[in-house]
Amino acid sequence: MRATVLVRPKAGILDPQGEAVETSLRHLGFEVGGARVGRVIDLEVDEADGARAREQVEAMCEQLLANPLIESYEIVLGEQRS
Amino acid sequence: MRATVLVRPKAGILDPQGEAVETSLRHLGFEVGGARVGRVIDLEVDEADGARAREQVEAMCEQLLANPLIESYEIVLGEQRS
Numbered sequence: 001m002r003a004t005v006l007v008r009p010k011a012g013i014l015d016p017q018g019e020a021v022e023t024s025l026r027h028l029g030f031e032v033g034g035a036r037v038g039r040v041i042d043l044e045v046d047e048a049d050g051a052r053a054r055e056q057v058e059a060m061c062e063q064l065l066a067n068p069l070i071e072s073y074e075i076v077l078g079e080q081r082s
Numbered sequence: 083m084r085a086t087v088l089v090r091p092k093a094g095i096l097d098p099q100g101e102a103v104e105t106s107l108r109h110l111g112f113e114v115g116g117a118r119v120g121r122v123i124d125l126e127v128d129e130a131d132g133a134r135a136r137e138q139v140e141a142m143c144e145q146l147l148a149n150p151l152i153e154s155y156e157i158v159l160g161e162q163r164s
Contacts, residue, residue, distance in 0.1 A: 006088075006122050007122075008122065008124065018123075021123060021125075021146070021147070022125070024146055025125075025142055025146060028142075028145055028146060030127075030138060030141075030142055031127075031128035031129075032125045032126060032127055032128065032142075033125070033126040033128070034124070034125060034126040035123065035124070035125040035126075036123070036124045036125070037121060037122070037123050038121070038122045038123075038124075039119060039120070039121060039122065040088050040089075040090065040119070040120045040121060040122045041100075041103060041117065041118070041119050041120075042090065042116070042117070042118045042120075043103075043104070043107075043114045043115070043116060043117040043118070044114060044115040044116040044117075045112075045113070045114055046113035046114065046115070047113075056112060059112075060107055060110075060112055060114075063110055064103070064106055064107060064110060065103070
């Protein structure tokens with residue numbers, strides 16, 4: 001089953017990359033605010049059952065994909081790869 | 083309006099970060115394949131109209147957020163920030 005994980009800096013955590021993106025966009029003339037940059041991880045899990053696939057991906061997030069102290073994660077199952 | 087942009091390496095483009103994630107997950111005992119790592123950018127656009135907001139974010143992607151030669155992007159409007 002295909003899984004997509006979105007890992008984002010938690011609210012209140014400094015995000016220099018997001019600040020740089022926001023500053024650059026404003027220099028280009030776009031009126032934007034609150035830019036934050038995180039990671040998207042697409043992967044194929046060897047598990048057909050949705051609930052068990054989600055459990056596995058949660059374990060991956062806790063152990064490797066995210067730093068739970070400073071990052072939140074969101075799991076989307078069955079997303080098409082673009 | 084809140085916008086979320088997913089920027090991913092295109093198919094066929096080398097993705098060393100994705101390879102490292104996949105190798106590490108396998109070492110941890112997870113049976114995964116095809117891991118790819120990209121960026122997620124959340125931002126607030128000063129535009130209430132959905133169609134115009136999307137146009138603006140597309141322009142941001144073309145000019146700054148993505149490298150169209152090697153990356154694809156996907157725009158989601160109105161997504162809640164987690």
